[in-house]
Amino acid sequence: MAFWRPIRATYYTTNFARRAAEPAAKHSMRFRTLLVTLVLLLLRSLGQSVGQSSDVREQLRMRVEQLREENRLSIEGAAIAATRLIPEFYERRGFQPAWTEPRAVDELLQLISRMDSEGLDPEDYYVRAIQSLRARASRQKEDYRLQADLDVLLTESLIRLGYHLSFGKLDPHDLDPNWNFSRNLRGKDPAETLEAAIHAASLIRFVEDFAPQLKAYQRLKSALAAYREIAAKGGWPMVVGGETLKPGARATPVAVLRKRLQISGDLSQGSVPDLELYDNDLEQAVKRFQARHGLDPDGRVGRQTLEELNIPIGARIDQIRVNLERGRWLFGDIRAQDDFIIADIAGFRVYFFRANQVAWDSRAQVGRPYRKTPVFKAQMKYLVLNPTWTVPPTILARDILPKVAKNPAYLAERKLEVLDGNGKPVDPKSIDWSAYASRRFPYVLRQSPGRDNALGRIKFMFPNPHAVYLHDTPSKELFDRTERAFSSGCIRIDDPLRLAELLLDDQHQWNREAIERAIESGKTQTVLLSKPVAVLLLYWTAEALEGGSVRFRKDIYGRDWQILQGLNSPFRFKVPTGMPEWYRTAP
Numbered sequence: 001m002a003f004w005r006p007i008r009a010t011y012y013t014t015n016f017a018r019r020a021a022e023p024a025a026k027h028s029m030r031f032r033t034l035l036v037t038l039v040l041l042l043l044r045s046l047g048q049s050v051g052q053s054s055d056v057r058e059q060l061r062m063r064v065e066q067l068r069e070e071n072r073l074s075i076e077g078a079a080i081a082a083t084r085l086i087p088e089f090y091e092r093r094g095f096q097p098a099w100t101e102p103r104a105v106d107e108l109l110q111l112i113s114r115m116d117s118e119g120l121d122p123e124d125y126y127v128r129a130i131q132s133l134r135a136r137a138s139r140q141k142e143d144y145r146l147q148a149d150l151d152v153l154l155t156e157s158l159i160r161l162g163y164h165l166s167f168g169k170l171d172p173h174d175l176d177p178n179w180n181f182s183r184n185l186r187g188k189d190p191a192e193t194l195e196a197a198i199h200a201a202s203l204i205r206f207v208e209d210f211a212p213q214l215k216a217y218q219r220l221k222s223a224l225a226a227y228r229e230i231a232a233k234g235g236w237p238m239v240v241g242g243e244t245l246k247p248g249a250r251a252t253p254v255a256v257l258r259k260r261l262q263i264s265g266d267l268s269q270g271s272v273p274d275l276e277l278y279d280n281d282l283e284q285a286v287k288r289f290q291a292r293h294g295l296d297p298d299g300r301v302g303r304q305t306l307e308e309l310n311i312p313i314g315a316r317i318d319q320i321r322v323n324l325e326r327g328r329w330l331f332g333d334i335r336a337q338d339d340f341i342i343a344d345i346a347g348f349r350v351y352f353f354r355a356n357q358v359a360w361d362s363r364a365q366v367g368r369p370y371r372k373t374p375v376f377k378a379q380m381k382y383l384v385l386n387p388t389w390t391v392p393p394t395i396l397a398r399d400i401l402p403k404v405a406k407n408p409a410y411l412a413e414r415k416l417e418v419l420d421g422n423g424k425p426v427d428p429k430s431i432d433w434s435a436y437a438s439r440r441f442p443y444v445l446r447q448s449p450g451r452d453n454a455l456g457r458i459k460f461m462f463p464n465p466h467a468v469y470l471h472d473t474p475s476k477e478l479f480d481r482t483e484r485a486f487s488s489g490c491i492r493i494d495d496p497l498r499l500a501e502l503l504l505d506d507q508h509q510w511n512r513e514a515i516e517r518a519i520e521s522g523k524t525q526t527v528l529l530s531k532p533v534a535v536l537l538l539y540w541t542a543e544a545l546e547g548g549s550v551r552f553r554k555d556i557y558g559r560d561w562q563i564l565q566g567l568n569s570p571f572r573f574k575v576p577t578g579m580p581e582w583y584r585t586a587p
Contacts, residue, residue, distance in 0.1 A: 059148030
């Protein structure tokens with residue numbers, strides 16, 4: 001028995017191993033067969049993919065060549081506008097399709113659908129055409145023309161979207177030849193930027209960074225959403241005109257006025273015993289409304305207040321959209337960490353920003369409608385205490401010479417002296433003033449420093465071809481007006497000494513007392529700034545405040561309608577300045 005045990009053990013062990021090996025061998029054979037099958041399928045699929053990719057590349061090449069040769073291409077009825085950037089982009093890629101990740105397409109469609117929050121039209125980016133073409137291309141995977149068309153249309157849509165967020169839909173220079181704000185990608189290569197966007201971890205975050213990031217723009221976007229919500233609920237009622245509504249009155253229109261102001265947020269919601277009584281709460285709400293709309297806040301509903309109350313909600317939405325477009329034109333020129341000055345022409349106000357916060361603001365007087373203050377930017381480099389005033393040619397011809405011809409004492413009354421070309425005084429009595437009504441005046445009129453000087457006691461200089469600057473004024477009483485378009489183009493400011501103190505930023509040499517002493521000396525003195533400060537002369541007819549309310553201003557120069565017309569019209573691509581030559585749209 002002892003002899004048998006090892007033999008039996010060996011038998012059972014060997015037999016078990018043999019039986020166990022049989023299924024393992026069969027499993028191995030099956031695995032090898034499956035592996036070979038998968039490899040063959042993969043190679044077949046890869047071959048199809050390579051073939052498909054090659055066919056799509058050929059279709060893309062054909063479209064690029066058409067753009068190069070004919071400077072035009074239409075896809076699904078959509079005209080391709082980026083006729084230089086798209087060819088450059090695909091040529092750099094060797095005509096390989098760019099939109100191979102469905103996630104990127106999904107994110108682009110999300111971005112397009114949200115462009116109305118920027119005051120723009122999603123249809124400018126071919127949202128419906130893309131959705132239709134994508135569905136057809138998905139069903140007809142071997143139609144390489146559809147695949148190529150979809151790729152190009154997606155690229156065109158992204159270019160437009162980034163272009164509009166960075167520069168605006170319209171070219172401001174087409175509307176105003178004085179426009180000199182930057183329109184470039186700050187040294188970035190457009191084709192490389194496009195490539196980076198499509199393959200970014202998040203296309204949404206990448207593109208949203210191109211929109212203005214300043215708080216003023218973001219607040220205006222929030223205001224647009226709020227006013228659209230009001231419109232979706234039916235807007236606000238019209239207040240019937242008639243006699244001026246005054247506090248203490250009881251009338252049927254008062255109830256409508258109350259509802260109107262509640263909808264716009266000027267009057268809080270709540271039960272009122274007498275809806276038709278013009279009570280104190282309603283008076284305060286009217287004053288808030290008037291202040292927001294650039295009216296004299298007297299608490300009475302007269303003709304002007306009634307006109308503002310009855311402007312439709314749709315018109316206010318358009319006004320916000322117009323000013324969002326203005327923001328896209330220029331906010332790329334502003335870096336939040338820098339000091340800068342904004343002169344709001346339509347708002348009759350000037351602001352000094354430090355670290356993206358308002359450090360000073362002032363009431364302002366701007367150019368009359370027939371002597372508009374231009375919109376432009378420049379660098380403030382110095383200020384002048386006790387300035388002289390040399391009469392500009394336009395004011396000389398239109399204002400001064402006719403008045404002197406009628407009243408020879410006018411020059412003495414205004415303390416204006418006549419100088420020849422060498423700066424030497426000329427006796428006004430020796431001049432035949434009537435002879436210069438229609439030809440060039442060969443002399444210069446200059447006003448000496450003093451309290452009656454047209455520039456006041458201080459001016460802030462940012463050299464520009466318009467001879468426009470900020471300055472003090474002896475006409476202080478005009479600051480109390482709600483509409484302050486009184487100047488000949490320059491901007492008069494209230495409390496200029498505080499601005500000088502902030503700009504000089506030197507509490508030892510140039511504190512408030514030192515500035516006042518220098519002015520009282522009567523001596524003309526030029527003071528250089530330690531570093532230039534950007535000055536932006538802008539035109540805003542809608543401004544969103546931190547609390548959520550919106551200031552609306554009259555379009556005193558009649559500029560809004562052109563922008564609104566452009567926003568509502570088909571997009572026309574125009575190359576920003578500073579771009580490479582191949583980026584240009586001209587053939």
